[in-house]
Amino acid sequence: xxxxxxxxxxxxxxxxxxxKRIIRIDENTFSTFxxxxxxxxxxxxxxRIGKLLDIKATAQTVSICDHVTLIRQGSEFVSLxxxxxxxxxxxxxxxxxxxATGKSLPCTIILQKSIPDRAGLGSNATSAAAVMRLANHxxxxxxxxxxxxxxxxxVSHDIMFAIRGGKVMIEGAERKRVTRMEExxxxxxxxASPRKLSLPKLVFGEYQRTGAKLNDIIFKxxxxxxxxxxxxxxxxxxxxxxxxxxxxxxxxTFKDCHSMKNRLEGWNFDGRIFIAEPIGMLxxxxxxxxxxxxxxxx
Numbered sequence: 001x002x003x004x005x006x007x008x009x010x011x012x013x014x015x016x017x018x019x020k021r022i023i024r025i026d027e028n029t030f031s032t033f034x035x036x037x038x039x040x041x042x043x044x045x046x047x048r049i050g051k052l053l054d055i056k057a058t059a060q061t062v063s064i065c066d067h068v069t070l071i072r073q074g075s076e077f078v079s080l081x082x083x084x085x086x087x088x089x090x091x092x093x094x095x096x097x098x099x100a101t102g103k104s105l106p107c108t109i110i111l112q113k114s115i116p117d118r119a120g121l122g123s124n125a126t127s128a129a130a131v132m133r134l135a136n137h138x139x140x141x142x143x144x145x146x147x148x149x150x151x152x153x154x155v156s157h158d159i160m161f162a163i164r165g166g167k168v169m170i171e172g173a174e175r176k177r178v179t180r181m182e183e184x185x186x187x188x189x190x191x192a193s194p195r196k197l198s199l200p201k202l203v204f205g206e207y208q209r210t211g212a213k214l215n216d217i218i219f220k221x222x223x224x225x226x227x228x229x230x231x232x233x234x235x236x237x238x239x240x241x242x243x244x245x246x247x248x249x250x251x252x253t254f255k256d257c258h259s260m261k262n263r264l265e266g267w268n269f270d271g272r273i274f275i276a277e278p279i280g281m282l283x284x285x286x287x288x289x290x291x292x293x294x295x296x297x298x
Contacts, residue, residue, distance in 0.1 A: 020282045028072040030138050033065035034130035035279050036115045037122030039242035061165035062276040066127050069110040070134035089128040092155045100151050101141050116272055120198040120242040122158055129162030166281040187250040190257040194224040194245045194271040203243040218244040
């Protein structure tokens with residue numbers, strides 16, 4: 001799901017604000033969107049510290065979203081299109097929440113997918129973080145965002161970032177130094193995801209073995225990514241999301257993005273292409289009313 005609504009005077013859209021919210025559907029059912037994470041920059045600062053590389057990265061949540069619903073009943077996990085890996089992360093975060101609160105959290109999870117799996121867009125982590133935000137309210141746990149992030153860190157630093165989202169700088173081997181950044185000019189992003197799997201362990205392993213530049217390693221593994229980067233030469237900014245294969249270009253208008261999208265589709269590009277906007281920090285509270293005063297869907 002993408003948001004391409006027109007902007008209002010303060011640079012946001014009604015649709016984007018809706019994507020940030022937690023919705024109470026009834027007393028047992030809560031839902032929210034799980035936005036993708038675009039890694040705008042990734043730099044290896046130094047070699048390994050323990051088992052991990054010391055990195056510096058800038059990440060931004062964007063309006064390509066999975067939709068997650070939590071129903072407070074039973075103990076079955078239901079995924080409409082989710083992978084085994086994704087269900088495993090969801091179970092892990094719920095288990096950690098149970099340990100932290102001493103409460104049982106029996107629920108059914110329904111996951112509707114839009115973010116490509118293993119494309120370098122944080123799909124697994126963002127769905128798990130959405131489940132944590134929903135469970136916090138469905139079971140009235142009263143956890144703050146920082147408490148949720150500390151619990152998420154026991155499973156994955158990527159899940160920790162996805163609790164609040166927005167635009168951040170992440171630093172260090174343990175990815176624990178997180179600095180919130182200004183959203184900037186809010187350009188549109190054209191995001192092209194080749195039909196290949198993201199393989200960060202292989203990319204980082206090749207870096208350790210050869211010391212080559214990260215982009216050179218990624219382009220060797222994913223020739224399509226090089227082609228996409230070269231095609232986006234008119235973008236305000238362009239790059240690879242994390243370790244690939246997904247490539248992005250930032251453009252000032254939706255029209256510019258759409259023109260580039262048409263160009264790529266004319267090449268019979270084998271993959272998925274999205275036009276997305278940045279999403280700011282995600283809401284941690286419940287929006288009780290999911291319809292407007294006239295009864296229409298917000």
